[in-house]
Amino acid sequence: MTKVWHEGLSTPILCVCASSGPAGLIASGSEGGDVVVWSQEGCVVSHLNLPGADDCTSVAFSPSPSGLLYASHGDTVRAYDLRNFKDAVQEFVGAGEEEINALALSEDGSTLALADDSGAVRILELPGGKVCRTLRRHTNICSSVAFRPHRPNNLLSAGLDMQVMLWSLQKTRPLWNLKLQDISEEEVDHQQRPGQLFNPPLAHCVSVACCGNVVACAAEDGRVHLMRVGAGSKLERQGAFKAHRQGASQAHFMPFFSHPYWLATGGNDGQVAVWDISKHAVxxxxxxxxxxxxxxxxxxxxxxxxxxxxxxxxxxxxxxxxxNSGPKVNISHGDKVNWLCPALLKGTASLIVADQSSSLTVYPLPGL
Structure with a gap:
């Protein structure tokens, strides 16, 4: 049964993340800097407002036993101890060159990656927050970053320059970069009708399957672009499938099903879908x-x-x-999707959706 979680605030929720810890907590960040921690039942456990009036653009739980929650606003990242949620235990002012759009933590919690409006990707060593790498190849806003599972030195980034890049953190240049417009233009050549317009494939959200070899990127052309990483971290194959009638804003692999290739997507068309892409060519x-x-x-x-x-x-x-066989689940959410968060809630696979409202919508997926 669909549930709606209310936080009692009035600003739209921009980002959501789920903890892998035993409590299974959920965190959300909103316009105006509000950060809320939720229980699995949808009750508000803690609430704070980040200093200043900046929006909270990304939240991420540390996978380490420290139990820290990282939240970004403006060019700053703050870390909070969930046992004492009032004051930040770490504060990294100027961590981003401009406004930060996304955070990603390595599997051991020792490295924090962030993407910002300048197009830069910065790598911070934890717990100190020292900037050990600044990666500059995106020519527009960098919108999303994700570490490759089992490969802590490999990082994916995606940006509004319509590029997806794989980085080795031992270098300052990408191992490869894929220009999504090349794929889209090839498809348009075969599909376009006279007078038909296509949105450019601005890259909004990148996710990596738990196997570490398959990458998905949601783009403004309504497609999810897929990449397979082969031996030597080389780009082995790429492709795409149409997922939404308007821009696809979110794509996240769901690691708790029968295989690692279940993918959840959300779009500006107000649709939320779950796909089994295990048979896709890529x-x-x-x-x-x-x-x-x-x-x-x-x-x-x-x-x-x-x-x-x-x-x-x-x-x-x-x-x-x-x-492509089409989505296994198709939900008419009805509002533009800001963020999707797959989570196990009381043992049930679920999707938590943030939209233009100040509430979260939870869709259980018990049949998958």
């Missing part, structure tokens, strides 16, 4: 490649190398042309 490529190689080897023993290569090409074509 995701399934490795499995098909292995099966195709085995089949080709058996046939190649009889027919020679030329037939092996032809069979390999056929196997890849079969995958690439397989259509």
């Amino acid at each position: 995701v399934a490529a490795e499995e098909v490649k292995v099966k195709g190689a085995a089949a080709s080897y058996r046939k190649g023993k009889r027919k020679g190398k030329k037939n092996m290569e032809a069979q390999d090409e056929k196997d890849e074509d079969d995958v690439e042309t397989k259509p």
Whole structure:
């Protein structure tokens, strides 16, 4: 049953995150700098207002036992101890060159990445908050960052320059960057009707599956762009599928289902959807490649190398042309989605949605 959590405030909620700790707390940040911590039942556990009038643009729980909550506003990041939520235990003024849009913590909680309006990505060592890297390749606002699971030195970033980049934190240049407009323009060439307009694929939100090899990025063209990272952190394959009639603002993998390729998306069309992308060409490529190689080897023993290569090409074509099966869950939320947060609430897989209101909407997903 859908539930609505009210915080008693009047400003729209901009960001949401879920704790992996035993209490399973939820945090939200709002316009005007309000930060609220919620219980799994939707009760307000703590509430504070960040200094100044800046909006709270991102919140993130530390995965370490410290139990800290990080919140960004303006160019500043503050950390709060959930046992004493009144005063910040750490304060990183000027952590961003301009207003911070997104925070991401490494799996061990020792590194904090932030994306800001200047296009820069800054890497802070914790707990001290020392800036150890500043990554500058985005030519417009950097909107989202995400660490690759199991690879603490790899970081994804996405921006309004329509680019997604994979960084090694040991270097100051990306290992690769993907220009989303190149993919979209190729699709438009095949699909556009006379007089039809397409939004540019401004990259809003990047997420990495728990396997660490599949990346999803929600973009303004209404598509979710997919990338597969192969050996040596190389970009192995990329593609996209249409997810929303208007801009897709959110894409988050849901790690608590039967496989790591369940993806939740939200858009400016007021729709929330859950997708099983395990059969998409980008995701399934490795499995098909292995099966195709085995089949080709058996046939190649009889027919020679030329037939092996032809069979390999056929196997890849079969995958690439397989259509997307559509969302497994499609919810008409009715309002533009600011943030999506997958969470396990009292053992039930759920989606927490922040929109233009001051409330959170919770959609249980018990059937998946």
